[in-house]
Amino acid sequence: xxxxxxxxxxxxxxxxxxxxxxxxxxxxxxxxxxxxxxxxxxxxxxxxxxxxxxxxxxxxxxxxxxxxxxxxxxxxxxxxxxxxxxxxxxxxxxxxxxxxxxxxxxxxxxxxxxxxxxxxxx
Numbered sequence: 001x002x003x004x005x006x007x008x009x010x011x012x013x014x015x016x017x018x019x020x021x022x023x024x025x026x027x028x029x030x031x032x033x034x035x036x037x038x039x040x041x042x043x044x045x046x047x048x049x050x051x052x053x054x055x056x057x058x059x060x061x062x063x064x065x066x067x068x069x070x071x072x073x074x075x076x077x078x079x080x081x082x083x084x085x086x087x088x089x090x091x092x093x094x095x096x097x098x099x100x101x102x103x104x105x106x107x108x109x110x111x112x113x114x115x116x117x118x119x120x121x122x
Contacts, residue, residue: 008068012049012112013055019039021112023039025087055113057110069118074119077120090110091108092116093107106118
């Protein structure tokens with residue numbers, strides 16, 4: 001038996017800001033329906049942003065659990081930081097929390113719907 005990951009579903013009270021954020025961050029193509037936006041990026045599972053009108057943002061790290069967590073690898077942490085912020089993300093830790101030139105550098109952010117994710121140096 002083989003099991004493989006085919007999609008990641010992200011709840012959001014508002015589809016457009018969340019799907020545009022992931023689209024700007026990851027690229028690919030975005031298909032919209034009234035209740036789901038499907039982001040297809042070559043080499044990745046489909047990222048599905050699902051309308052969840054009652055969605056409450058996680059308060060992680062100091063409150064409600066993070067509900068999900070995505071790690072993204074990058075060869076340029078500073079450029080990825082700028083892209084994430086321009087796309088509507090926000091830092092959950094200060095900018096100087098890691099050495100961006102270090103081999104294991106990582107920064108923690110949140111998407112517009114409040115879902116935490118990390119950008120990690122490769």
